[in-house]
Amino acid sequence: MAEVVVKTRILFFGRLAEQIGREHEVDLPETGCSVAELRRRLAAQGEPFDALAAGKAIAAVDQEIAGEEMMVVPGQEIAFFSPLSGG
Amino acid sequence: MGCRAILATEPIGADAELARFIAQAEGAGAVVSFCGIARPASKRGAAVSALHLEHYPGMTERSLQSIAEEGARRFEASDVLVVHRCGTIEPGEVIVFVAAASPHRRAAFEAADYLMDRLKTDAVFWKQEQGVDGARWIEPTDADRADLARWSD
Numbered sequence: 001m002a003e004v005v006v007k008t009r010i011l012f013f014g015r016l017a018e019q020i021g022r023e024h025e026v027d028l029p030e031t032g033c034s035v036a037e038l039r040r041r042l043a044a045q046g047e048p049f050d051a052l053a054a055g056k057a058i059a060a061v062d063q064e065i066a067g068e069e070m071m072v073v074p075g076q077e078i079a080f081f082s083p084l085s086g087g
Numbered sequence: 088m089g090c091r092a093i094l095a096t097e098p099i100g101a102d103a104e105l106a107r108f109i110a111q112a113e114g115a116g117a118v119v120s121f122c123g124i125a126r127p128a129s130k131r132g133a134a135v136s137a138l139h140l141e142h143y144p145g146m147t148e149r150s151l152q153s154i155a156e157e158g159a160r161r162f163e164a165s166d167v168l169v170v171h172r173c174g175t176i177e178p179g180e181v182i183v184f185v186a187a188a189s190p191h192r193r194a195a196f197e198a199a200d201y202l203m204d205r206l207k208t209d210a211v212f213w214k215q216e217q218g219v220d221g222a223r224w225i226e227p228t229d230a231d232r233a234d235l236a237r238w239s240d
Contacts (some may be wrong), residue, residue, distance in 0.1 A: 013143055014213030015210055015224045063146035079143065081105030083226045085201055086140070086171065087183050 004030040006074035010042070014082030016057055019048040032073035035059045035066050039080075052080055089166040090159045092143065092151035099170050112166045112188035119195040120186040121203055127178035129216050130221070135178060139215045139222070142173040147211040154205045161238075162198035164189045171200060171210060183196040204234045 005027035011021045026031055026042060033041075043053035051057065059066045060079045089111060101122050109118050125138045151169050159167040166188040176182055183206060187198035207227060214225040 011143075013141060017141070018224075060143075060146065063143070063149065079144070079146075082213060082224065084208060084211055084223045085214040085227055086212035087207035 005053050006030050007076050008078065010038075011077070011079035013079060014084075016051060016080055017084050019051050025051075028072070028074050028080065030074060032071045034068065035061070035072060036068040038072060038078070039068075042080075056083060057081065057084065089168075090152075090155050091167070092148065092155040092169040093171070094148050095150060095170050095172050096174055099172060099184050101181050101184050104168065104170055104184050105186060108166065108168050108186045108188070114190075115165050115188035115195075116190050117192035117194070117195040118186060118188045119199040120184065121199050123183040123203070125176045125178045125180050129218065130236065132206060133218050133220065135165070135216045137217045138176040138182065138216060140173045140176065140182070141213040142216070143211050147173070149208060150211040151206075154202060154209060158202040158205070159196045159226050161201065162187070162189065162194040164194055164198040165195065167202070169204065169206070171212070201238055204231075204238060207231045208235050215227055225237045 007025050008028040009023050010026050011023050028038065039052050042049045057080045061070055062070050062077050097234050099198065127135060130134055151171055155167045155169045158164065163165055164187045168186045170184040172182050185199050185202045187195045189198065190196040208231055216223045216225060
């Protein structure tokens with residue numbers, strides 16, 4: 001059976017936004033997938049998304065830092081960003 | 088306890104912030120404040136024409152508030168204020184202002200020190216130095232991470 005996907009907007013910040021753009025639409029399984037799986041799917045699109053595979057990119061779901069095992073579903077706000085540097 | 092965090096889009100007037108903070112820190116015996124200022128040169132000595140601080144609307148404000156609250160809680164500071172700039176910052180302008188009030192000086196010094204170490208690594212910002220030879224992203228250094236590790240339980 002074909003996977004049902006929903007077009008979902010992913011946000012990028014910092015150096016990643018410069019490489020990829022501020023946002024990008026991705027096909028997310030309707031039933032959701034892990035952050036790790038989403039990262040793999042994006043990175044598989046090749047340059048410039050391969051920057052996400054490096055592991056330095058931090059994921060956030062609904063504006064909270066998310067671990068690799070966390071499940072994301074369409075409708076959530078998903079972002080990837082470079083290491084933080086404030087102060 | 089008064090605990091405030093502000094994301095500032097305009098230059099920070101540190102003297103006015105400090106005066107207001109002292110006026111409202113009723114009953115405190117000590118106030119410690121710190122200003123982080125945009126440097127005119129990078130670590131390698133290249134001239135910096137401006138700093139740009141990108142932020143994530145919503146998440147950034149909450150990260151500042153959470154750091155301010157944790158600083159107040161850990162050191163039993165009666166009042167804490169964090170004001171952090173975003174956007175384009177000229178050399179010499181204040182990037183960040185923190186203040187902590189407590190009954191005695193030690194807790195206020197420690198709270199301000201802690202707030203700055205947390206802000207360097209955990210506040211949701213991305214900092215870019217702009218110079219004549221282009222722009223360069225700044226990431227936390229090993230020294231920043233070592234500073235933060237001083238506070239781990």
